[in-house]
Amino acid sequence: MFVPTIYQPEIDSKVQKVTIENSKLHHLKKVLRIKDYDRVNVSNGTGQLFLGQLVNDNVEINSLKNYERKESLTVFVPYLREKNRFRFMIEKLVELGVTRLFIGKTQNTQNTNIDYEKIQSWAISALEQSGTPFFPQIVTTESIDYSIFDTCFDLTGSSFTKDSPKLNTFAIGPEGGWSPEELSNFKYIYKISDFSLRTETAAISAVSLML
Structure with missing residues (x-):
């Protein structure tokens, strides 16, 4: 199942809620048809993937996955x-x-x-x-x-x-x-x-x- 991902480079592992800018929120709702409580992930680009759900135009974070690069290219x-x-x-x-x-x-x-x-x-x-x-x-x-x-x-x-x-x-x-x-x-x-x-x-x- 496809889960949309939002890029937010400024967040860290302690974050519990992520505010989404209007253009990305519009894309989630109008293009991808994401509704409240649907799954949405947030990536900070450094190997951390925050798993959450859309609630009142924000992503509430439920868990965090840490990844390491297999190769440095x-x-x-x-x-x-x-x-x-x-x-x-x-x-x-x-x-x-x-x-x-x-x-x-x-x-x-x-x-x-x-x-x-x-x-x-x-x-x-x-x-x-x-x-x-x-x-x-x-x-x-x-x-x-x-x-x-x-x-x-x-x-x-x-x-x-x-x-x-x-x-x-x-x-x-x-x-x-x-x-x-x-x-x-x-x-x-x-x-x-x-x-x-x-x-x-x-x-x-x-x-x-x-x-």
């Missing part, structure tokens, strides 16, 4: 100009439990502004839809930091399979590929296919292999 992905594909990638990476998500530009990324607030709203939507207790740290950047990311995926790399040692930190390149200059800055280069993959396909596949 830090991933760089390039900005995608096509909004629907970009949103799909962000949402799936949140659902899969990425710990830190860096979003930036590469030499083959089309020049455009990165809307942090929009990305944040997509990520929150993914958390609330999936019910995950974890919310990633999202960092937008103008360029990749090679002191953090020394490993990337590219068609020129060695094959990475489900039997390969797991990676905790890696970068996904744009569909045009990394430039030779960018590739020279990585210590390790792998590939997950012999053929070109869309950026969102490569990102989701790579993260799935690490879980």
